[in-house]
Amino acid sequence: MGPYGRSERRPSMAERRPSVSYTPPSIPHLAGLEKPQDPHLKLDHCDVLILGTGLVESILAASLSWAGVEVLHIDQNKYYGDLASTLTVEQIKKWVMEVNQGRINHFQEAQLYVPGGSQTNNFCSKDYGIDLTPKIMFAKSDLLALLVKSRVYRYLEFQSLSNFHVFENGQFNRKVSNTTKQDLFTDQRLSLTDKRYLMKFLKFALIDIQDEEKNKLIWDNAKTPIGEFLKHQFKLAEPQINELVYSIALCSKELTKAPEAMARIRRYLTSVDVYGPFPVMMLKFGGPGEISQGFCRSAAVAGTTYKLDTRLIDYDQDKMIARFSDGSSVKIKEKLIISPTQIPPFLRAQYENEVVKDLQEFYVTRLTAIIKRDCHQWTSDHETSAIVVFPPHSLPTDNNESVQVIIQNGGSGICPVGESIWYAQLIEQDLSRAKLDLQLALDKMQMTILKEEEEEEEIDEQPQQSSIDAAMDDVDYDDNLLKPTDMIMNSGVTPPSPQIVSSSFKLGDELNSFTPKKPLDFVCKLGYVQKTYIKPNLVNVLLNANESNNIIYKTLAKNPNVIFSNMPSAELSYDGVVSETKGLFSRVTGSDEDFFDVDFEDDEEFGDDDDDTPAHPNASIIGNGDLLSQVPPENAIESDDEDDDDKHHNDHHHHPFDVDQMEL
Amino acid sequence: MASPQKSMNSQTSRLALFKLVLLGESAVGKSSIVHRFVKNTFDDMRESTIGAAFLTQTVDVPEKEITVKFEIWDTAGQERYKSLVPMYYRGANAALCVYDITNEQLFERAKDWINELKKQAPEGIVICLVGNKLDLEQDRKVTQDQVTEYLESLDGSENIVLSAECSAKSGDGVLDIFNRIARALPLDQRIQEWAGGAAGTRSRSSTYSGRRTGGVDLGRGDRQLRLLLLSSCC
Numbered sequence: 001m002g003p004y005g006r007s008e009r010r011p012s013m014a015e016r017r018p019s020v021s022y023t024p025p026s027i028p029h030l031a032g033l034e035k036p037q038d039p040h041l042k043l044d045h046c047d048v049l050i051l052g053t054g055l056v057e058s059i060l061a062a063s064l065s066w067a068g069v070e071v072l073h074i075d076q077n078k079y080y081g082d083l084a085s086t087l088t089v090e091q092i093k094k095w096v097m098e099v100n101q102g103r104i105n106h107f108q109e110a111q112l113y114v115p116g117g118s119q120t121n122n123f124c125s126k127d128y129g130i131d132l133t134p135k136i137m138f139a140k141s142d143l144l145a146l147l148v149k150s151r152v153y154r155y156l157e158f159q160s161l162s163n164f165h166v167f168e169n170g171q172f173n174r175k176v177s178n179t180t181k182q183d184l185f186t187d188q189r190l191s192l193t194d195k196r197y198l199m200k201f202l203k204f205a206l207i208d209i210q211d212e213e214k215n216k217l218i219w220d221n222a223k224t225p226i227g228e229f230l231k232h233q234f235k236l237a238e239p240q241i242n243e244l245v246y247s248i249a250l251c252s253k254e255l256t257k258a259p260e261a262m263a264r265i266r267r268y269l270t271s272v273d274v275y276g277p278f279p280v281m282m283l284k285f286g287g288p289g290e291i292s293q294g295f296c297r298s299a300a301v302a303g304t305t306y307k308l309d310t311r312l313i314d315y316d317q318d319k320m321i322a323r324f325s326d327g328s329s330v331k332i333k334e335k336l337i338i339s340p341t342q343i344p345p346f347l348r349a350q351y352e353n354e355v356v357k358d359l360q361e362f363y364v365t366r367l368t369a370i371i372k373r374d375c376h377q378w379t380s381d382h383e384t385s386a387i388v389v390f391p392p393h394s395l396p397t398d399n400n401e402s403v404q405v406i407i408q409n410g411g412s413g414i415c416p417v418g419e420s421i422w423y424a425q426l427i428e429q430d431l432s433r434a435k436l437d438l439q440l441a442l443d444k445m446q447m448t449i450l451k452e453e454e455e456e457e458e459i460d461e462q463p464q465q466s467s468i469d470a471a472m473d474d475v476d477y478d479d480n481l482l483k484p485t486d487m488i489m490n491s492g493v494t495p496p497s498p499q500i501v502s503s504s505f506k507l508g509d510e511l512n513s514f515t516p517k518k519p520l521d522f523v524c525k526l527g528y529v530q531k532t533y534i535k536p537n538l539v540n541v542l543l544n545a546n547e548s549n550n551i552i553y554k555t556l557a558k559n560p561n562v563i564f565s566n567m568p569s570a571e572l573s574y575d576g577v578v579s580e581t582k583g584l585f586s587r588v589t590g591s592d593e594d595f596f597d598v599d600f601e602d603d604e605e606f607g608d609d610d611d612d613t614p615a616h617p618n619a620s621i622i623g624n625g626d627l628l629s630q631v632p633p634e635n636a637i638e639s640d641d642e643d644d645d646d647k648h649h650n651d652h653h654h655h656p657f658d659v660d661q662m663e664l
Numbered sequence: 665m666a667s668p669q670k671s672m673n674s675q676t677s678r679l680a681l682f683k684l685v686l687l688g689e690s691a692v693g694k695s696s697i698v699h700r701f702v703k704n705t706f707d708d709m710r711e712s713t714i715g716a717a718f719l720t721q722t723v724d725v726p727e728k729e730i731t732v733k734f735e736i737w738d739t740a741g742q743e744r745y746k747s748l749v750p751m752y753y754r755g756a757n758a759a760l761c762v763y764d765i766t767n768e769q770l771f772e773r774a775k776d777w778i779n780e781l782k783k784q785a786p787e788g789i790v791i792c793l794v795g796n797k798l799d800l801e802q803d804r805k806v807t808q809d810q811v812t813e814y815l816e817s818l819d820g821s822e823n824i825v826l827s828a829e830c831s832a833k834s835g836d837g838v839l840d841i842f843n844r845i846a847r848a849l850p851l852d853q854r855i856q857e858w859a860g861g862a863a864g865t866r867s868r869s870s871t872y873s874g875r876r877t878g879g880v881d882l883g884r885g886d887r888q889l890r891l892l893l894l895s896s897c898c
Binding site: 158281300 | 718738740741742744745746747749750751752754880
């Protein structure tokens, strides 16, 4: 047998299970001319039909295809990504209109503000890639491990993110920038005592985490807010608590309980130094939309058929025949998976009455702004992205929830160089309040970037009084707020007008005295509200997910073959995405045993490394519970589960800060 | 039959990575051409999982002391319903637009794909219009004159458009396509970029037009799969 002979491959689950007839995945890209792929061949059947090319659905399509399942994957849009898409400005315009016409389920109150006309606001729509549900990727996370294992990472470009800013007392603190041992621990502002307490806590968080006493302490405080826990158990001072909770853990001092917050703190700390001195990575050219495309391509390679701009218009449960808007029909042998934004009209009533009726809904409000400045002041050298967090009660609106903002400048490939996109989100359930919180957060950022920019410029040039006066006249703050009249699309539906209280601006001390010389120019601002049934702490995805609390496990009485997927969660990271996909995979195949159980051959680039391949450092992360899996069940805590989790954590544990060697 | 050009792993030669995409209707033999080029086999129906990413093959350009490494993206069938992912075109340096010389309709469709490329692909992409199935000369429907006429109609276009004919089945002409594309690529520009400070980097980003700011290499060819901050190797 030659070097390119048939290779040994472990039969997939579908092959091993006698109950399912196995159809070898066709690999069109290697098909020879003897058996050409007939372009006129009518696609008349498939095992699974998936509607919507969002992130979860795309990973599902790829995982099923590689397990030998025949998948037809369609999307009603002309583009990939569905609810997780990365869109151009023109596509956003259309999307906003469709949302306000009620045509995109689970999204509402979309507003788009494009200042000026084509003369004053010149931009090329295609230069922008706006994520509908932007996310950040921790270096140690199950999705990244899956990207590596599935080889989908090779379609993508990654960039590091190490700057987390917390807005406090009217200014951005940069304590968490460049989170290295030195930066975190040689902060001159820390007293020796505070430093010692912080060190003690970090040792607790990172070393011997399977230790019984440690875990007992955490679980004894299952109901204790993390702020209190850190204060009483570790005597941490307020600034360190804020830093740990808001930027490192991306959660809330009051609302997040100790076990979940500890898992989140560990998520960050264990991610630093996995691939470099940064905890988080961003994808170039867009986040979830880009990853969706990557998995769709992988699925296509494994045999999935793709059709965009196609709707399911009818499904006959008895004959298992699906009919599509292009006139074709296909027999669906097993399941239909339907994205929450692409539920066909004939299934909507069943979805409302049988699937989501008893589930608690959560609203995520988002405000995305494209700024004609890059925000290099907030990113590290050689980086293109940063995170800004406005903790609860830090804004003049006395916000209840954190406003989390992802900032990406032109180097990230989603906007031209010299510009940036700010993605702000929060989970405030009072939506008019949420919009105001977001607007004020954006305003703070706007003032801050202008101030920092002018400070840079004014090093050798003092401002003249007259120019400030002139600027006062020019600046019209209302211009920067979303107003109902800002809707550039007349959708026939009047969006609820956001409460805009422009007189209530209370800038922080630092910003109070600052008046910008010129306002910040925007390409556009986009606001919208998204509904999800995933809890903000992901407990109904990562732990105890079942038919009583999660959409994906629900079964329709009349259409038992239909499965619905979830809207993206409010979680800023990708946590939960892989778990949800595995849940769906299990519903189709019976278990998640074969979820990306594919031994990809190494091509010549990797060929020389064959000896080492089993030692793939990240592959083993797959299948692990997520980082947040330490969230306790709502009522009882199974000690067995804890042990498993902890062993598991221990297996892959490393000490990014070398805390055990650190002495003060 | 043409012999395949195996990677020469020339010690002195510098490696320049370029992305090449395939276009054309289903069943014109896109994959077969690549398979012939990369593996020098034709009817190998082996179930391969390599395709999870893409195939690679090198071409030496001795006169420039450079080895061109093609990262070849196949359509994976997504061309069938016009559902190619946008990332397919992104950063592409070269494209094969394939038709079947025995089918005039497929030739017309190849022209449509060239128009699509001009819309979607980066400026300066090198395009090669490839007539496959040269082994079926007796059934030829698309003449050289037609091709020449079409290429002339493209004069003034910003792209370099080459044309070629081959048989993936016999292997005739396949290697020649890639040799010609390699020489039409902006090799001098790449050499200058290297001279400009990025020498020695094998990063993918250097292939693409995008900026390298903050780029992270997730382990291309690096068995430890360690991410490298590009800033540290530039």
